[in-house]
Amino acid sequence: AQRVTQPEKLLSVFKGAPVELKCNYSYSGSPELFWYVQYSRQRLQLLLRHISRESIKGFTADLNKGETSFHLKKPFAQEEDSAMYYCALAPGGGNKLTFGTGTQLKVEL
């Protein structure tokens, strides 16, 4: 069975500081990893997926199979980054997503 762990419920950083939201996973096969974001009063939306290897809104995430991690990083936090972030895993090529418990990012001025 797959499992996604986000150890931090809340992460508070100052504007301009680096951000790292941690995500670890457990899955026996080759997973596909995602980061989803939910801004206040908005629906869940995809931020990025590991196979795309792209940077969205300054965020990047690298899949580390050795450490089974997919941490989300941004070098300089902005106020508009404040949101709930969910890490999610899908079995390779599959549709079913397993979500982590989410991390609330708060960027303070």
Place this chain on the structure above:
Amino acid sequence: GAVVSQHPSRVICKSGTSVKIECRSLDFQATTMFWYRQFPKQSLMLMATSNEGSKATYEQGVEKDKFLINHASLTLSTLTVTSAHPEDSSFYICSARETGNTGELFFGEGSRLTVL
């Protein structure tokens, strides 16, 4: 991006009644839709996979007779919470991916059910 719409966004009902929640893909067709449940300050838990024209596939521990899913068309899936009880109060979210597309899953805005 594509839009998935849920209705109603909020519903309050009495214990013992049934409630239907709709999930529509507004500008694309979706053979498969997914229903999630989210408790306060907890993660989204997949309840079932809704398949157009066939029976839904439920996750372990989800009561099929309690949470009836119907996917009658390529743009509509419904979740009916039957004989609702206070413990069914939750946030229900659906998602869909365009048929044949292996790309992004799009999420509805969610429906908050409160059972009195």
